[in-house]
Amino acid sequence: MLEFLIEHTWLQALIKMALLILAFVMPLASLSTWAERRQSAMMQDRLGPNRAELRLGSIELRLWGILHFVADALKMVFKEDVVPARANRFLFGLAPILAIAPVIITFAIIPFGSDLCVGHAFEVLRDPASMCTSTIPLQVARIDQGFLFYFALASLAVYGTTLAGWASYNKWSLLGGLRASSQMMSYEVTMGLSLMGAFLIYGTLEPHAMVLAQGPTPSSWGIVTQPLAFFIFLTAAIAETKRAPFDLPEGEPEIIGYFVEYSGMRFGIFFLAEFVETIFLAAVVTTVFLGGWQVPWLYPDGFHLMGWTLELPHLAVVLIQLVVWSLKIIVLCWLQLLIRWTLPRFRPDQLMRLGWKQLLPASLINIVVTAGVVLARSGGR
Amino acid sequence: MTSLLPLLSTAQVTPGEVEAPLGPQVAFWVLAALTVVGAMLAVTRRNLIGAVMSLVASFFGLAGLYLLLSAHFLAAIQVLVYAGGIMVLFVFVVMVLNQEEAEPWALRHVFGLALGVAAAVYLAVRLGQLLWAAGPGGGELASRLRIREGAPPQGYGTVAAIGDYFFTEFLFPFEAVSILLVIAVVGAVVLARTTVAKATTVYELPPGEVDLRQPQHDARDEVLGVLGHHAQAANRPGGGH
Numbered sequence: 139m140l141e142f143l144i145e146h147t148w149l150q151a152l153i154k155m156a157l158l159i160l161a162f163v164m165p166l167a168s169l170s171t172w173a174e175r176r177q178s179a180m181m182q183d184r185l186g187p188n189r190a191e192l193r194l195g196s197i198e199l200r201l202w203g204i205l206h207f208v209a210d211a212l213k214m215v216f217k218e219d220v221v222p223a224r225a226n227r228f229l230f231g232l233a234p235i236l237a238i239a240p241v242i243i244t245f246a247i248i249p250f251g252s253d254l255c256v257g258h259a260f261e262v263l264r265d266p267a268s269m270c271t272s273t274i275p276l277q278v279a280r281i282d283q284g285f286l287f288y289f290a291l292a293s294l295a296v297y298g299t300t301l302a303g304w305a306s307y308n309k310w311s312l313l314g315g316l317r318a319s320s321q322m323m324s325y326e327v328t329m330g331l332s333l334m335g336a337f338l339i340y341g342t343l344e345p346h347a348m349v350l351a352q353g354p355t356p357s358s359w360g361i362v363t364q365p366l367a368f369f370i371f372l373t374a375a376i377a378e379t380k381r382a383p384f385d386l387p388e389g390e391p392e393i394i395g396y397f398v399e400y401s402g403m404r405f406g407i408f409f410l411a412e413f414v415e416t417i418f419l420a421a422v423v424t425t426v427f428l429g430g431w432q433v434p435w436l437y438p439d440g441f442h443l444m445g446w447t448l449e450l451p452h453l454a455v456v457l458i459q460l461v462v463w464s465l466k467i468i469v470l471c472w473l474q475l476l477i478r479w480t481l482p483r484f485r486p487d488q489l490m491r492l493g494w495k496q497l498l499p500a501s502l503i504n505i506v507v508t509a510g511v512v513l514a515r516s517g518g519r
Numbered sequence: 520m521t522s523l524l525p526l527l528s529t530a531q532v533t534p535g536e537v538e539a540p541l542g543p544q545v546a547f548w549v550l551a552a553l554t555v556v557g558a559m560l561a562v563t564r565r566n567l568i569g570a571v572m573s574l575v576a577s578f579f580g581l582a583g584l585y586l587l588l589s590a591h592f593l594a595a596i597q598v599l600v601y602a603g604g605i606m607v608l609f610v611f612v613v614m615v616l617n618q619e620e621a622e623p624w625a626l627r628h629v630f631g632l633a634l635g636v637a638a639a640v641y642l643a644v645r646l647g648q649l650l651w652a653a654g655p656g657g658g659e660l661a662s663r664l665r666i667r668e669g670a671p672p673q674g675y676g677t678v679a680a681i682g683d684y685f686f687t688e689f690l691f692p693f694e695a696v697s698i699l700l701v702i703a704v705v706g707a708v709v710l711a712r713t714t715v716a717k718a719t720t721v722y723e724l725p726p727g728e729v730d731l732r733q734p735q736h737d738a739r740d741e742v743l744g745v746l747g748h749h750a751q752a753a754n755r756p757g758g759g760h
Contacts, residue, residue, distance in 0.1 A: 229568065229572070281591065283595045291598070292603075293598075293602070293604060296603070297607070301610075316615065323608070
């Protein structure tokens with residue numbers, strides 16, 4: 139069974155993609171819809187959704203309202219699917235798919251654990267290089283272009299929102315679509331440039347190699363070596379997800395946005411895409427700035443800290459890494475919720491000024507300074 | 520990643536040459552069809568957004584073809600720059616202009632007709648030449664078309680290899696092209712700014728009049744401003760789901 143998997147990498151990739159998306163991303167996205175409403179309620183001193191419950195005879199499962207997302211999903215699936223009379227039916231249907239497909243596909247480059255060493259699960263890996271002859275990478279696609287692949291697909295997410303605005307045959311949604319595309323185009327530039335410094339330091343575009351380059355000592359992680367880039371990227375990427383304080387494209391409370399004509403599950407897909415994007419953003423920040431799946435002072439053979447050692451079998455090491463990777467992502471998702479419900483919305487002119495006049499020059503300075511430091515440290519070659 | 524290069528040798532399978540595996544063959548034809556059909560739809564669709572989206576599909580096909588040729592960097596850049604950058608701007612402009620759906624540009628005059636016929640003849644001749652050369656008994660062109668067997672050289676198509684070329688052998692063309700782009704951007708900014716500069720005229724007020732266009736200082740405004748600020752703080756947008 140394992141040999142078959144090692145030989146057939148396409149089957150491996152399919153299984154890993156299914157596990158990553160269905161067992162981690164989608165549940166987390168659904169749970170964060172509930173978490174966001176509960177957290178916003180807590181921050182605004184109200185209760186929030188807490189009444190959904192499962193009744194099995196006399197047993198009542200309430201669980202603080204976690205089941206609300208199930209109720210929401212059921213509601214959306216069974217709602218009437220309305221298509222405006224003069225809408226372009228083909229593009230109207232295509233837009234939600236174009237909004238969610240790129241972000242799901244880009245999860246393929248995210249490494250979520252160190253390579254599994256087949257046949258040594260219960261041994262301590264004292265010498266990984268010679269012991270591991272056959273490995274299963276815990277990453278769907280290890281491609282040399284890595285982050286370039288992410289930028290390429292992320293740039294396509296604009297079509298989803300823009301076409302949704304245009305195809306609805308509604309002036310308000312058209313304006314929302316235009317706001318969305320101008321905002322996303324502006325911040326994409328900064329987003330790409332802010333990561334260049336990190337690429338220079340790690341000497342690669344490939345996420346797994348970046349995680350390895352950061353190592354298990356937190357002082358060499360990206361957030362320490364590239365602190366400015368961390369804040370620039372986080373800001374630009376939140377703008378890219380179109381959530382508050384950058385929610386001008388949709389502006390739910392008053393100005394309504396590109397998906398105003400969407401109902402039922404078509405709207406649900408836009409809604410879900412937004413939450414999947416926040417998780418993906420957390421995954422990218424984890425990979426580039428927080429050491430990916432690295433656990434502080436955990437090496438392939440166990441913990442090493444100031445002369446103190448704790449040897450652990452390979453499987454335990456990988457499991458700890460998986461859990462810590464998930465925790466990092468959950469904490470970053472929570473941070474995004476906190477930002478969303480703390481800051482009020484920008485005005486369009488503030489948005490453009492922040493993007494083009496502040497974040498972009500800052501990221502350029504970051505590249506030049508980083509390049510100088512890298513050059514000086516390599517001996518000026 | 521295994522090499523998909525032998526794929527193109529399907530054009531001419533002679534004994535001794537490797538036949539491409541089925542997967543890449545199917546992928547090639549699907550991607551080629553996507554590229555050609557997308558490009559044709561882009562020039563025939565009346566609906567401008569439809570035309571632009573067909574061109575995006577065509578670019579995707581092209582990126583896929585680059586992948587089959589192990590040019591992974593080029594494929595990523597094709598999607599990033601053309602599909603994700605330039606075509607998004609096209610969609611943006613088309614949406615802002617909101618043109619009526621008009622007839623596509625038609626060949627009405629003798630000149631247009633002659634141009635069209637010339638282009639069609641040229642295309643037919645080139646295609647015929649290619650097909651003839653790829654067939655049995657092809658000459659010099661066929662040997663150029665024939666694809667090397669086996670894996671591409673180490674590091675072929677990677678970011679590092681492309682970067683090496685850009686900063687050593689092809690440094691001058693690379694920099695020259697980037698300066699060309701800067702010239703275009705600066706030119707666009709200059710063109711856009713000249714229209715704004717003309718709009719100011721000096722207007723003189725009769726003595727004793729108050730210019731109502733200028734903001735007047737009033738102590739009440741400050742009070743109102745402070746109140747407004749408080750009101751805003753109280754009604755912070757909290758709406759949502």
